[in-house]
Amino acid sequence: MQEGARTSSPDGRRQRWVEHRRERRQEFVQGALAAVRQHGADTGLDEVAASVGVSKSVVYRHFADREDLFGAVLDAIADDVLMPRILGALGEAAQATSEQLSLDADTVRRVVRAFIAVVDEEPQLYRFALARASSGLDGDFVASTERQIAQALSALLGDRLRELGRDSGGAEVWAFGVVGMVQLATQRWFDQRSMTADALADYLTVLATGGLSGVLSPP
Template sequence: MSKTDGRSSRWNEHRRIRREELVGAALDALRTAGPDFSVDDVARAAGVSKTVIYRYFGDKDELIDAVLERISTEVLLPRLLGELALERADDRAQLHAVIAAFVQLIEEEPALYRFAYAQAGRSGRADLVAATENQVAQALGTLMTERLAAAGRPTGAAMTWAYGVVGMVQLTAHWWSGTRAVSAAELTDQLTDLAHGGLATLLPPLPG
């Protein structure tokens, strides 16, 4: 490798690391200042000037997209997909664990949750909400498909059921985040009862 190539590689790695640090500062600013945080808030959190921020991000929209990506890959998906991947004694326990994880996330990271949903559906913006819902629904649908196939049952409805469950949980949890009409534990139990009550009539029983 030439000296020029070596310097370029080091600069690219430095730039990547610096961007990651600034995204971390943006998350700190988001938690402190709320969903409408400014670039000034990020600069203060990072201990740099706004000029430095714009050296690594073309504009605030680019910074917001990077923040959404971080929330998706390091906060939302690992928790939800991780719960889906764990084997449990029965379907109700599986649904309860995933729903509980989502509700707990709303409680633990209210600013991140409000920010993510404030960006949903905006033109030209990476839609974190839709992307997360799709990945969780696809994972749930895959589990349902495997269950049905193992029982020799048609699998065509698995994805419909999976997206129905995810949509139900997401919309209800979003309503709850603003009303807190019941406790988090009650919400989780109520959603689990509704989801499991419907699926229990459709899915074959677990073996054993």
């Protein structure tokens, strides 16, 4: 029994060390998010280290370099800030459309408004993500998040079309077109603020549902 315990002990210690490093990395990522929210897109390692209360050398014990840390921060922006809001809106849309077997302007607007809300409520994180878009998420933050959102939206529309006995081939084209349009238009709006967030959502919904009517129309 004692010999077996001695044999398993190194694995247990190793697992605890791996978990400790994972938790420590997460602590630094959360500290970096707080630093970005306070200091903006130009946040550097000095601000991150200060946010966590350590020296830069301690940060480097857990990340290979600055790009490793900032890549993890971008992943957190996508996974913890952006995607939960978008997927939550898509979940609500899926529940709503299951009753009517279609997509309408209200469900489309719900998804569009969720994206705009994240940008509007987290301006510093958005600026940081755009400034460092080549880090994290397979090397392209914008393309990766657009792809995730478009695939989820395409799946929703595709399901509805199949339930209606219709060809779902246009669902992906529509979804990727809408997501690209919303992303670019929101980025422009973010810089110009020429209208309210609600007005932007209304305009984009009209454009998106105009294309949707074409997808839903009989051939």
